[in-house]
Amino acid sequence: MKLTDEQKKEIKEQQSQQNLTKRVTATELEKILYDAIPILDHGFIRVVDYMGDDSSVVQSARVSYGKGTKKVSTDAGLIKYLMRHWHSTPFEMCEIKYHVKLPIFIARQWIRHRTANVNEYSARYSILDKEFYLPEPQHLAAQSQSNRQGRGDILDGDKAKKVLNLLKGDAEQTYNNYETMLNERYDGSTIDENTVGLARELARMNLTLNTYTQWYWKTDLLNLMNFLRLRADHHAQYEIRAYADAMLDTVKKWVPITYEAFMDYRVGGTEVSAKGKIIIQKLIKGENVSINDTSLSKREWNELMEAFDLKDKLI
Amino acid sequence: MKLTDEQKKEIKEQQSQQNLTKRVTATELEKILYDAIPILDHGFIRVVDYMGDDSSVVQSARVSYGKGTKKVSTDAGLIKYLMRHWHSTPFEMCEIKYHVKLPIFIARQWIRHRTANVNEYSARYSILDKEFYLPEPQHLAAQSQSNRQGRGDILDGDKAKKVLNLLKGDAEQTYNNYETMLNERYDGSTIDENTVGLARELARMNLTLNTYTQWYWKTDLLNLMNFLRLRADHHAQYEIRAYADAMLDTVKKWVPITYEAFMDYRVGGTEVSAKGKIIIQKLIKGENVSINDTSLSKREWNELMEAFDLKDKLI
Amino acid sequence: MKLTDEQKKEIKEQQSQQNLTKRVTATELEKILYDAIPILDHGFIRVVDYMGDDSSVVQSARVSYGKGTKKVSTDAGLIKYLMRHWHSTPFEMCEIKYHVKLPIFIARQWIRHRTANVNEYSARYSILDKEFYLPEPQHLAAQSQSNRQGRGDILDGDKAKKVLNLLKGDAEQTYNNYETMLNERYDGSTIDENTVGLARELARMNLTLNTYTQWYWKTDLLNLMNFLRLRADHHAQYEIRAYADAMLDTVKKWVPITYEAFMDYRVGGTEVSAKGKIIIQKLIKGENVSINDTSLSKREWNELMEAFDLKDKLI
């Protein structure tokens, strides 16, 4: 990640602010506020604003349940209870805003989470930075043969090199032609004073999907957890997971009690179907159960066994 | 409005907080943070948290338009431009949270604005306060004869007195019977130690719709303006308008530049249809236009003339 | 449930329609389209429109995954896979619209599900029907002593009678005074021609929360399942569960394959936390585990044991 001098100056100014407020503050999060945390080769995330902390979740739950929540003696106990029983509204009372720099093909996955507010850099108005994502060799994996949306083995050195050369060459060439069509360089300078360039809203179509874009992305804590649950999962594409992992760290600094409950009940937890419950009950009773005793598919059976780390039952 | 000692203590504690933050702060809003602003006879609104200010709107717009917005020299100019052209996402980057106490029949109107986060006091868990809305005599109006959802003349003194007696008597009686069914008084004391009360989730159905409830209500600046545009309008029911007017004041303290643009383009503005535009053009040219030259209904014609204060053209 | 003659006529007309369409149709649902299914003493639900069926879920999934889904040979297999892995968007491709008549205190719970479209009968415009919910004696339960939002034992005959008398008396009295204030009877007739009534938007505040209202409520299949998962659950208040149960039947007629998957994975399923998984694994291995070996609270322990029907482990 390479910040421009302008960006460095902006970050420094933002971090030098010292304002007095009557609002609750999250001490650990304040320490990294505005910091650019590097992701992939040119990307970053920065927490640029937030509202509320663990106490806001608790406060909202207590207004709902009134005197009824007095019996739950601790904030942690209440937050765990809310998480376990899928109470949603108290977690909506906290809000966070990120500044994110990311490749366009990842932005396209990300934007599918609709319950967020977004302001993206517009390539209709302005020229995009000359930066594109090139994976590290250890992330250049072959297509999985068993899972149509997954990755298989890492490509060997020669193949990886060839792939990287193609990606790099095409990104550079299409960007150069983007500049040519615009009659404008990435730094804003004009190429040929005697002619006009193609409209920016058209020229951008020549860029490849690994070009970096950036946006402000704001959401509440509930929807952030829904996002992270899917995107920090090992089924998620590595490139978006890299962002989700860094965001998980910011959640830990922001709302540490909610974070613990989230890791226990959502990220580390599993769902068991009605049919699955019967199988688990039999296993606990020491009964011998095989897939033939059930109506589960092979895939479903294996998912259940893996969830409980019963490797010897995999078929 | 009568705050309990517990509430007064909580507000005092909240207001005594002095936290350092790197976040932007809204100086005027900080001054009234947590204050209970009285509405109607027992209601209030309190701003209990917020995120961002006018500069956050500008910052988000500038990330979108990149170098393209440098030409707009002032923040006020940019915010006015965004408002005029219905740009929505920059205004979503600010968030505010209110604590509101309000009669249930108003809560039922309010909740129809779906893009907000809500935690309401639950009468399944806890007993509701013994407080119900009784209008001031000057707000006791007859049914409008011309507008099915509007109010007509103020009721005369005797009629008003009779109505207030009915409202008061019924609210008190149904609340007393609510306590009787619960076998519990509003202060939590048990009525008869030797018996059990009806489940709270059932007993509440005996209360009248002017009983007060309370909630935390959180929304972004865009959706708050959508709410206020409808609910601070003179067509809105007086009781919800009383809340909206007080909220408009908090918006002025929070984001003064956005507030000015909102009052100019939305609250004080008007829409003109394609057909209406042709009529206005003719009027500007000094042509004589009557409703018979148009396909407008009488109602639509009058709405257009009223929008431009052309009283002599009303029919 | 007592339908007016006007309603009966409307239903009959709607049901007599025989339109040709190229759209997919759900044969079993068509049979009950427009039918008023009675709920509680005066309520009902009616399916009044729908879009799509199980094949629409499959079609949408196949457009997403392209040739990649060809390997899943059956529609049922694909729908089960989507449900198991929390795929959401294919289930959003079906839509259903209900006409519902329900008590106001239940409408207030229901409306908290925000991702739906609603048109409610407006008591600002029109007089509400003279109908209020009175529970059957077997649903008049005492407040639970262990669960603040639950019900305990059924009230004995005398107590139940007393409660019903209070509910009935108060509802009738407040409705009569509502008519008096309006100077209008429930059937639209004027009481005293020589005077004017209070505005409808004010008079309604005198009604009790068990008064019936009605609305059109439209949502997509995904959000309908989210609603039903919470409201058909045994923790839900009986009165809303009565509606949810009837709606579950309509889902079965509409999208039978999705219904089966939903019952297996959501309604009949359970979540297990990271800590819970370790306990279950130990139990399967035949190890002896007690709550003291864990960091679970008593409540959480019991919830886990109940989920797998391990009654002898309850503490």
Place this chain on the structure above:
Amino acid sequence: MKLTDEQKKEIKEQQSQQNLTKRVTATELEKILYDAIPILDHGFIRVVDYMGDDSSVVQSARVSYGKGTKKVSTDAGLIKYLMRHWHSTPFEMCEIKYHVKLPIFIARQWIRHRTANVNEYSARYSILDKEFYLPEPQHLAAQSQSNRQGRGDILDGDKAKKVLNLLKGDAEQTYNNYETMLNERYDGSTIDENTVGLARELARMNLTLNTYTQWYWKTDLLNLMNFLRLRADHHAQYEIRAYADAMLDTVKKWVPITYEAFMDYRVGGTEVSAKGKIIIQKLIKGENVSINDTSLSKREWNELMEAFDLKDKLI
């Protein structure tokens, strides 16, 4: 637009359906149901499902306002009233589903409308078609000098040719390298049986933003109109306007009365600010007003004069 044989067969099968339904049907829309309407060089839209018609809007409004709407004698009068006064919920009661094929850079604009349901073809699972958007020469415009997001003059023949060559060459080259990296051709055939290809989720990043994708997109009538109001506007980028214009035609066939009201009040209408109203009033009175008498910016002044076609007042 070139449909595959498989697609043609699917469309033919869908169109041959003749189902009986009790639901309302939109006769004109049924005639074009499933038809692929060509947009740009390879794109299309197809209406693939719908729910409701103009009568559904009316029906929902009448349930809201009860007996109160009886006075509005015609459906058209009621729909016009609802549109004029920004009533939103009755228009949410109709739903439509499109199948759309469109270039990725347009998909990125489109997806910003969040209140819709989307299933997009996934390039993680499957290989994308070898189709990319190349503008017609008359749409190859220079960057506007006055409007940073607009287009200026059409490029002259030579320049246009050069641009098209660059766009075509880069799209073909990056697609070929996409196939090379995948070790798979667009038709699914393997290139080299002795080696493995890069994971699809990675290889796709080499494609340019004018590559075509496709999705199912479903929304309600209210949100569709919000989309069309912005995207059929002359400020919208030509390429998305081409889709919006075709969709406007489908709205006309589906809900002709709502369409008329929408064109009159939204598409053809204008907003006037509080300050603008004062200026228009003065103009109607025959007063001479110049920008110096107001606090309007030059841009705002001109927008107002243009809205009412007062060309001689432009400055």
